Amino acid sequence: MPKSTCPPLNQVSERNLSLAEALQNTLDEDQLTQCMRCGFCLPACPTYRETGFEDASPRGRIALMKAVYDGEINPGKDFINQINLCLGCRGCEPACPAGVSYGRLLEQSRSAIYQHKPANRIGKSFQQILLRQFFLHQNRLKKAGSLLGFYQRSVLKILVDCTRLNHILPKQIRDLESILPVVEPVSDLQTVPPAKPVGRVGLFRGCIMDVLFARTNQHTIQLLNAAGYEVIIPDDQTCCGALHAHTGDRNQSVRLAKQNIEAFAGIDVVCSNAGGCGAMLVEYAELLKDEPEWHQKALSFEKKIRDISELLYDQIERLSFRTPVHQRVTYQDSCHLINGMKVTTPRRLLKKVENTTFVELTEANRCCGSAGIYNILQPEMANRLLKEKMGHVKNTRADVLITSNPGCLLQMKLGVNRAGLAGSMEVMHLVDFLAENIQNKQSGMIGTGQ
Amino acid sequence: MSASKIIHELEQIVGKKYCRTDQEARLTHSYDATPLFQAWPHVVVYPQTTEQVQALMKVAHREKIPVISRGSGTNLGASAVPVQGGIVMVFTRMNKILEIDEKNLTVTVQPGVITRQLHDAVEAHSLFYPPDLGSMAISTIGGNIAQGAGGLRGLKYGTTTDYVLGLEAVLANGDIIRTGGKLTKNVSGYDVTRFLVGSEGTLAIITEATLKLLPKPAFQQTMAVYFSGLDAAAEAVSAIISARIIPCTLEFMDQGTMKVVEEYAGIGLPVDQKAMLILEQDGPKELVEKDLAQMEQICQNLNATKIEIAKTGKDRIKILEARRTTLSALARATATTILEDATVPRASIPAMIRKITEISERYNVRICTFGHAGDGNLHPTCMTDSRNQDELARVEKAFAEIFNAALELGGTITGEHGVGLAKAPYMKQQWGIAGIHLLNRIKEAFDPHHLLNPGKIFYQSEEEKTCQNRPAHP
Secondary structure (H helix, E strand, C coil): CCCCCCCCCCCCCCCCCCHHHHHHHHCCHHHHHHCCCCCCCHHHCHHHHHHCCHHHCHHHHHHHHHHHHCCCCCCCHHHHHHHHHCCCCCCHHHHCCCCCCHHHHHHHHHHHHHHHCCCCHHHHHHHHHHHHHHHCCHHHHHHHCCHHHHHHHHHHHHHHHHHCCCCCHHHHHHHHHHHCCCCCCCCCCCCCCCCCCCEEEEECCCHHHHHHCHHHHHHHHHHHHHCCEEEECCCCCCCCCHHHHHHCCHHHHHHHHHHHHHHCCCCCEEEECCHHHHHHHCCHHHHCCCCHHHHHHHHHHHHHEEEHHHHHHHCHHHCCEEEEEEEEEEECCCHHHHHHCCCCHHHHHHCCCEEEEEECCCCCCCCCCCCCCHHHHCHHHHHHHHHHHHHHHHHHCCCEEEECCHHHHHHHHHHHHHCCCCCCCEEEEHHHHHHHCECCCCCCCCCCCC | CCHHHHHHHHHHHHCHHHEECCHHHHHCCCCCCCCCECCCCCEEECCCCHHHHHHHHHHHHHHCCCEEEECCCCCCCCCCCCCCCCEEEECCCCCCEEEEECCCCEEEECCCCEHHHHHHHHHCCCEECCCCCCCCCCCEHHHHHHHCCCCCCHHHHCCHHHHEEEEEEECCCCCEEEEECCCCCCCCCCCHHHHHCCCCCCCCEEEEEEEECEECCCEEEEEEEEECCHHHHHHHHHHHHHCCCCCCEEEEEEHHHHHHHHHHHCCCCCCCCCEEEEEEEEECHHHHHHHHHHHHHHHHHCCCCEEEECCCHHHHHHHHHHHHCHHHHHHHHCCEEEECCCECCHHHHHHHHHHHHHHHHHCCCEEEEEEEHHHCEEEEEEEECCCCHHHHHHHHHHHHHHHHHHHHCCCECCCCCCCCCCCHHHHHHHHHHHHHHHHHHHHHHHCCCCCECCCCCCCCCHHHHCCECCCCCC
């Protein structure tokens, strides 16, 4: 049984620490110094491109962090706003010649801001309710019975409750409500062990995936089985902690990381099917760098993490995909899959699907504005990015828009709805698309869907 | 007039949102891409039209406030560092391509257009804008013109200056001038266009540019050649050009650079070799193939140890990979990377490289050299750490000697980065007193009150020479 119990809200002992001191304690000096201010990150940054403001760019944000670190400026509201405006898409990292780990500096800054003052009132209510009650408790709640009831009563109620705190949010919430998937009661995940397994894989179910996209998890198992993998689903696993880390709740992420490392001990390969989760799982060593024993464990844990697309592509000769009617297919990158995990296999897999035409989406590797719960916390910027994205999506004239992360998927659905494309374009997770179009190659197994 | 009234006036011109005095805006405009230089401006403005630039400049002129124009801030000579404070004028909002004229083969742009976007836009019309600097993914055309930017294709196609046909600019008193036009021939009066190219924002503020375009070359082919000695590599460069071949790219990497690149990228470079050349030719297919074959023969005659000719597009990318990853490889190796651009006549490259090696050994600093062998533009790049004051002092002395060596060989202290603050102390050495006086009088004619990017090009005081790690709080 899952052991996840929700700890009391983070009682911050260092409440008296000034934000400057908190940042000086947290920020990594070597990373700050490594930035040579060449500016190559600027074109890769969505918020820089939208605003044209240097302080809304990675180079600018690092300069701000460094100025705080050096005691040159005192961070105030504007500093916090600028750190919050960042999507955390990490599009700047592949563009950086000096290899600065911007994502780490960002999370260190957010962690310091969180320690100093756990988010603003609205953000606090929303983040704490959502992150703690929802992402930590999904197992317990699910086991307790009615998932559908949970979904309706809890998720939407939480969302709606939050909206009373703020006038900006209601539209966002209504939009979200319209795109959240219809939750079907799903029995426990089923796995069919192949006769001669090519390997043994532990499935990382993820919390959002587990509740809202249980079908995608089931499809993941079916695909892995079809590719010849034996699939294990350790019970003790929990949320990856990404959203906690992104919003600055580092302590909570550390706790979750340890639980996951333990849960997957004894398994050599861990399969993730959400870019956001996968990128977090490969950052555990950084998260646990201050605890030598855990750091070592985290390093070996990181090496086990593979995205579903990589595992399938490894066994591509055993798999065959074909759509029943000809389809145009396009792909929106998950920022964390491509920039965090550095995985590029989804396109290669999609190009193997017969009876389809793969169309490249212009600027597919640019963030869609979902960025965890960014679209709820920073609706204005998120909507600007989504609008631009939808222009490019429309130009693909695709029948199916595919992505590989739940946040991106919901955001793309929202965009497709708003752009009036809902009737002509389907938005799907890579796994669902593949599972629905897999051909019997090996053993005549696998059905489509549930 | 009080500071707050002036700020209010500036706000009236560009709008409150685009006139910023918050510490975040000021701090993030206190630097450019040059290591070790930093100084805060008082205010940052983002104009959208030439008229706004003019109105802003009139206020600055009346109040005698410095104005520093800035694109993306990728400058490597600290040209965009507001060393005397004042107004930083950012051109990110003036970023429209106004016209691609397919009859005159010109393009007219606002200064904030990104170089890469210009390339993409004209190439979609089968046209070609050759200057392809290392920072083109983010550098702006305005910045390219102000700095006289070069790039990899300098040997065959020249640099930015060869493509600027006409400019619109705002003078220090707020007047608007237009120079040149869509003209190949034009000898009326002084060539003011050429005055402004490379003037680093010290003479006028460029608000529009008309640039020359060429037809896009139909075909290109690339080869990599390795040599066991520096002289053989240099001889190959001279022999190729003596054979009347002008390749569009002729890049050089020394052994130190190859080693760092190989460590980083692991692309299988033979690191026991002393030098590597990357050669590329473009044009009609048959001519390109003929040139490649001839260059191969020349390199073979000079005992090249290995020659790789790209057979496919993939091969080409692989060869260019070595050059493309150079900056990344060097930048990752240490915390601070100082990239210089001392340039010598092509034939003096081996002498210059030997001199650089000798100097770096004598001062015990790590310098790798790569660059544009075809046009003599080398990039001796120092890998250091800005926190190591002792080493920085040695680095500074080493570079002073390197500039000196370049001048002795008939070269220049800067081939393509510009003077800015970083190289101002070496200007007198290159120009002599008479030359400096002339430059000064030109500056006075354009900007008698020294409002436009003050402190750049002309060496003024020890304090302004470097503001190393000492940001000036106004």
